[in-house]
Amino acid sequence: MIETKDTIIVGIESSCDETACAVVANGSRVMSNVVATQIDMHARFGGVVPEIASRAHIEAVNTVIREALDTANITSNDVSSVAVTHQPGLIGSLLVGLMAAKTLSWVWDVPIIGVNHVYAHAYAAALDSQPIEYPAVALICSGGHTALYHCDAPTEMQLLGSTIDDAAGEAFDKVASILGLSYPGGPIIDKTARDGNPAAVAFPRTLLKGQSLDFSFSGLKTAVLYHINGIPGMKSTGAPDEAPRGIENFTPQQIADVAASFQAAVVDVLTIKIRRGVQQTGAKTIILGGGVAANSALRDGAEKLAAKLSAQLRTAPLKYCTDNAAMIAGLGYHYLAKNQISDLTLKATPTVHM
Ligand code: KG4
Numbered sequence: 044m045i046e047t048k049d050t051i052i053v054g055i056e057s058s059c060d061e062t063a064c065a066v067v068a069n070g071s072r073v074m075s076n077v078v079a080t081q082i083d084m085h086a087r088f089g090g091v092v093p094e095i096a097s098r099a100h101i102e103a104v105n106t107v108i109r110e111a112l113d114t115a116n117i118t119s120n121d122v123s124s125v126a127v128t129h130q131p132g133l134i135g136s137l138l139v140g141l142m143a144a145k146t147l148s149w150v151w152d153v154p155i156i157g158v159n160h161v162y163a164h165a166y167a168a169a170l171d172s173q174p175i176e177y178p179a180v181a182l183i184c185s186g187g188h189t190a191l192y193h194c195d196a197p198t199e200m201q202l203l204g205s206t207i208d209d210a211a212g213e214a215f216d217k218v219a220s221i222l223g224l225s226y227p228g229g230p231i232i233d234k235t236a237r238d239g240n241p242a243a244v245a246f247p248r249t250l251l252k253g254q255s256l257d258f259s260f261s262g263l264k265t266a267v268l269y270h271i272n273g274i275p276g277m278k279s280t281g282a283p284d285e286a287p288r289g290i291e292n293f294t295p296q297q298i299a300d301v302a303a304s305f306q307a308a309v310v311d312v313l314t315i316k317i318r319r320g321v322q323q324t325g326a327k328t329i330i331l332g333g334g335v336a337a338n339s340a341l342r343d344g345a346e347k348l349a350a351k352l353s354a355q356l357r358t359a360p361l362k363y364c365t366d367n368a369a370m371i372a373g374l375g376y377h378y379l380a381k382n383q384i385s386d387l388t389l390k391a392t393p394t395v396h397m
Pocket residue numbers: 059184185186187188211212213215216227228229230233333334335336337338339364365366
């Protein structure tokens with residue numbers, strides 16, 4: 044139901060492989076949240092194919108917008124603004140959502156607001172919930188991004204560190220492929236790891252120099268690959284505890300052990316970086332966002348860390364961890380409140396230095 048004083052924002056998201064539209068009141072009350080996922084179209088390629096993604100966005104976008112407006116039971120007269128992901132993401136995909144948002148902005152005569160997708164992930168925990176208490180340290184890990192921020196407000200984000208190679212979600216996806224598990228890798232590794240021993244294989248924890256807040260996951264991914272296939276050019280030692288060679292020679296229990304050990308290494312690194320971020324900034328709130336924030340071991344690890352640091356942990360419910368437009372509309376509200384609006388010249392930017 045709409046109150047006359049409500050500020051209603053329509054959000055549009057199309058940066059990667061989800062076409063999404065949502066209607067959010069006052070930056071937090073989600074009135075509708077429609078997501079059309081393309082996961083099935085990309086699964087057989089083991090990753091997102093940009094050309095397929097942009098075409099699928101074009102096919103889905105009108106229906107998704109219609110459904111979001113109908114579910115929220117609003118008309119264009121109720122809308123204060125259209126917020127849209129304009130960076131970062133796949134350029135062809137971003138352009139579809141951006142053109143749809145510009146069209147609505149023009150036809151409805153309401154301002155358009157450009158929203159950074161990664162910043163929006165850090166806002167998702169405030170949806171259908173209490174406002175986040177700032178200052179906070181936010182860890183955003185998804186298929187494309189792994190970054191740590193110091194946040195003074197929903198719109199004030201300062202980058203503390205980011206990945207120098209693979210994103211955490213990308214590491215989950217690649218390791219799942221090495222283990223012969225399906226795409227996307229995060230949910231299936233999470234599930235498989237439940238039957239495994241996280242201490243079975245001592246995979247490396249790459250922490251980089253000194254008190255660095257940057258991340259690196261490519262060494263870990265390679266360590267899993269060598270564990271499964273052996274080190275190229277190196278002969279078997281014949282030791283009884285040596286891992287078998289080739290995934291077809293691993294038992295389901297051994298695969299579960301590798302999944303659990305890999306996941307434990309990722310979670311250790313992520314939680315150590317959050318701890319460093321909190322200690323370096325003095326923040327009292329920890330925010331977890333992005334697809335990998337759906338990981339059960341990471342959520343447990345972050346909860347324990349928050350308790351140890353006497354900090355408050357804010358994680359979004361699973362449906363707002365992965366890509367959605369409610370987080371875009373929600374954050375858009377705070378830009379509108381500061382009159383940080385854009386116009387029809389708003390551009391899509393695939394990569395940004397955050
Ligand atoms: O935020 P998101 O939906 O899209 C991007 O912006 O990239 O994140 C997708 C990523 C994928 O790499 C997927 O494997 C990972 O999030 N993911 C998970 C889990 N659920 C999704 N990673 C670990 N554990 C999970 N439960």
